[in-house]
Amino acid sequence: MGTEVVSSGTLAEMCGCNPAQIRKDLAYFGDFGVRGVGYYVQELLFEIRNILGGDKRWRLGLVGVGNLGCALLKHGRGGDGQYNFVAAFDKKEKRVGLEIAGVCVQPLKAMNRAVEEKQVEIGVIAVKAAWAQEVADMLIRAGICGILNFSFARIESPGHVPVENVDFSAKFDKLCYQIKFKDYC
Amino acid sequence: MGTEVVSSGTLAEMCGCNPAQIRKDLAYFGDFGVRGVGYYVQELLFEIRNILGGDKRWRLGLVGVGNLGCALLKHGRGGDGQYNFVAAFDKKEKRVGLEIAGVCVQPLKAMNRAVEEKQVEIGVIAVKAAWAQEVADMLIRAGICGILNFSFARIESPGHVPVENVDFSAKFDKLCYQIKFKDYC
DNA sequence: TACTGTGAAATATTTCACAGCA
DNA sequence: TGCTGTGAAATATTTCACAGTA
Numbered sequence: 158m159g160t161e162v163v164s165s166g167t168l169a170e171m172c173g174c175n176p177a178q179i180r181k182d183l184a185y186f187g188d189f190g191v192r193g194v195g196y197y198v199q200e201l202l203f204e205i206r207n208i209l210g211g212d213k214r215w216r217l218g219l220v221g222v223g224n225l226g227c228a229l230l231k232h233g234r235g236g237d238g239q240y241n242f243v244a245a246f247d248k249k250e251k252r253v254g255l256e257i258a259g260v261c262v263q264p265l266k267a268m269n270r271a272v273e274e275k276q277v278e279i280g281v282i283a284v285k286a287a288w289a290q291e292v293a294d295m296l297i298r299a300g301i302c303g304i305l306n307f308s309f310a311r312i313e314s315p316g317h318v319p320v321e322n323v324d325f326s327a328k329f330d331k332l333c334y335q336i337k338f339k340d341y342c
Numbered sequence: 343m344g345t346e347v348v349s350s351g352t353l354a355e356m357c358g359c360n361p362a363q364i365r366k367d368l369a370y371f372g373d374f375g376v377r378g379v380g381y382y383v384q385e386l387l388f389e390i391r392n393i394l395g396g397d398k399r400w401r402l403g404l405v406g407v408g409n410l411g412c413a414l415l416k417h418g419r420g421g422d423g424q425y426n427f428v429a430a431f432d433k434k435e436k437r438v439g440l441e442i443a444g445v446c447v448q449p450l451k452a453m454n455r456a457v458e459e460k461q462v463e464i465g466v467i468a469v470k471a472a473w474a475q476e477v478a479d480m481l482i483r484a485g486i487c488g489i490l491n492f493s494f495a496r497i498e499s500p501g502h503v504p505v506e507n508v509d510f511s512a513k514f515d516k517l518c519y520q521i522k523f524k525d526y527c
Numbered sequence: 528t529a530c531t532g533t534g535a536a537a538t539a540t541t542t543c544a545c546a547g548c549a
Numbered sequence: 550t551g552c553t554g555t556g557a558a559a560t561a562t563t564t565c566a567c568a569g570t571a
Binding site for chain 4: 528529530531532533534535536537538539540541542543544545546547548549
C-alpha cells in the first residue's frame with residue numbers, strides 16, 4: 158500500500174492482538190525492527206518470505222478434480238506463483254484428459270511416474286473422505302514430501318510426511334458454538 | 343463403530359494428545375465419564391452434540407456460486423442435515439436461475455429479502471477476495487448471525503457478528519515451513 | 528520523541544499424580 | 550483393577566514495563 162515503515166502497534170491492530178506479541182514473535186526470528194522507528198515494510202516482507210522458505214517455488218500435485226479440485230487449480234493461491242500445480246489425478250475416466258488451468262488430468266495409476274517425472278513435492282487431496290487415506294498412502298509411496306488434505310477425513314501418515322488438514326467441517330461447529338454461546342442469534 | 347465405552351487413553355491416541363487433556367477438556371463441560379469405566383460413547387456423543395448447540399439445524403446462505411461454492415452446496419458437510427443451504431447468490435447474470443443441489447441461485451440484490459424470508463442464519467462467503475468485505479457488509483446488513491469466510495480476504499465485522507475464516511492460504515505456508523524446517527524434502 | 532527488544536510478571540494451558548468410585 | 554475428576558506442578562504463552570537507540 159506504499160507504506161514504508163510500520164510499527165508493531167499498527168500490525169497488532171491489523172492482527173487483532175497486542176503490540177508486544179508482534180514484537181516477541183518477530184524478534185524470535187531475528188532483529189528486524191529499528192528502535193524508535195519501526196519495521197521497514199520491504200525488509201520485513203523479505204525476512205518473512207525467508208522464514209517461510211525464501212523464493213522456493215513448490216510443485217503441487219492435485220488428487221481429485223471435482224468442484225473443489227477445480228477451484229484449487231484455477232484460483233489456487235493468489236497467483237504469486239509460489240505454489241504451482243504441475244499434475245492432477247482423478248479416478249473418474251471421463252475426467253482423465255481434461256486440461257484445467259494448464260494442467261492435464263491423469264489417471265491414478267499414472268501417479269508414481271508423474272510424481273517422479275514432474276518432481277511433485279506436495280500432494281493436495283481433494284477427494285471424498287472415504288478415499289482420502291488410500292490416496293494419501295499412494296502419494297506417500299510415490300515419494301511426496303507433504304500433504305495438504307481438503308477432505309473431511311483425518312489422515313494417518315508416517316512421521317516424516319507432514320500433513321495439514323484444511324478442516325472446514327470443524328469451522329462450522331466453531332462458528333455455531335460462538336453464536337450460541339454469546340447468544341448472538 | 344459399535345464400541346460402547348471408550349477411555350480417555352483411547353481418545354487421546356486418536357487425537358494425538360495426552361489422556362489428561364481429554365479428561366480436563368470434557369470435565370470442563372460436565373461429568374460425562376464413569377470412574378473405573380470410561381465414557382459411554384452414545385452418552386458422550388449426546389453431550390458433545392449438546393455443547394455444540396443440540397439438534398439445532400442451521401440455515402445457510404451461500405454467496406458466490408463458483409467452483410468452490412458449488413463444492414460446498416453439493417458436499418457441504420457430510421449430509422448429517424445439521425447445516426443446510428437454503429439460499430445462494432451470485433453476481434454473474436448467467437449463474438442466476440441455476441438450481442444446484444436443490445438451491446436456486448439468486449441475484450445479489452435479492453439478498454435482503456431472501457435472508458429474511460428464508461430465515462438465513464449463517465452467511466457463507468465463497469467469492470474472490472476483492473469482493474469479500476462488500477459481501478460481508480451486505481450479509482450483516484441483511485441480518486445474518488455469523489459468517490464463514492472462504493475467501494483469502496480478512497473480514498472486518500462489528501463485534502456482534504462472529505466470523506470464521508477458512509484460511510487455507512496460510513495452511514500452504516505452514517506445511518512448507520514444516521517441510522523446510524524439519525528438512526523433510 | 529517514538530519506537531524496538533527483552534527480562535520479569537502475569538496468565539493460560541498441559542501434564543502429573545493420586546483420591547475416589549464402579 | 551482400571552478408570553475418571555481434579556488439585557498441584559510443570560510448561561508455555563502473553564503482556565507489562567522499561568532500558569536502549571535512531
